[in-house]
Amino acid sequence: MIEQIFKITMGNDRLVEKVIQDENVHYIHMVFNQDEGLPEHFSNSTVYMTVLRGKLSIGLDDQEVCHYDTGTVLKIPFNIKMNVKNLDAEVLELIVVKAPAPTK
Template structure:
């Protein structure tokens, strides 16, 4: 078998899954229910964030919180302060790709 196969969760339970975490890229799958999210942090690589379902509420650097619906792809530069939350009733599901893979 040439290909490698990975699985991601398919439910509504909170999840932060490191699906692929190698020297090339980091591929993460995240699921957040209302009022859940990530601790505020700075991006350690270029971040490509796809909203698979729900609505993402995100504050970047000193901007006000912006909302993005499913089907939206955000490109966030390295060293950007990020505040990622689900402030809505519907479950939020994200695919996050960090490329190049962070070295720290």
């Protein structure tokens, strides 16, 4: 078999699932319920964030929190302060791709 196969977990429970982490890319699947999210942190690579379900509430650097609906793809540069949350009742599901893969 030439290809590698990876599976993501389906469901509504809080999840941060590192699906692929190699020297090329980090591919992360995330699920957050209302008032859940990530600790505030700085991006360690260029981050591509796809909203699969729900509405993403994200604060970047010192900007006001912005809200992004299902189907939105964000590109966030390296070394940007990020505050990722689900402030809505609907489950938030994201795919996060870090490319190139972080070296630290």
